[in-house]
Amino acid sequence: MATGPGGRLRRAAGWVRWYVREVSGEAVYDKYVAHARACDPDAEVMTRREFERRRTDAREADPRDGFRCC
Structure with a gap:
């Protein structure tokens, strides 16, 4: 398991990377x-x-499928 400030930082950076990839698609x-x-x-x-x-x-074929503002 990651211990110490370097390990926690790496784990946090990995979580942020995962989150951004999921949110952005x-x-x-x-x-x-x-x-x-x-x-x-x-x-x-x-x-x-x-x-x-x-x-x-x-x-784009079915606008009801997902909300699009533009």
């Missing part, structure tokens, strides 16, 4: 890749760019 792609690999290791996985494009298109 950056971790969604990583979860997609893990799920795709778990379901079918030989399946072709979309690139991050393809994934984000499809995600944006799906979100």
Whole structure:
């Protein structure tokens, strides 16, 4: 376990990194890749760019799906 000021600082920085990735949606792609690999290791996985494009298109196709102010 991390003890001392350096260990606590590292643990806090790790938590902040995790939190920012979750809130910003950056971790969604990583979860997609893990799920795709778990379901079918030989399946072709979309690139991050393809994934984000499809995600944006799906979100904008149905405005009731999520609140958007602009």
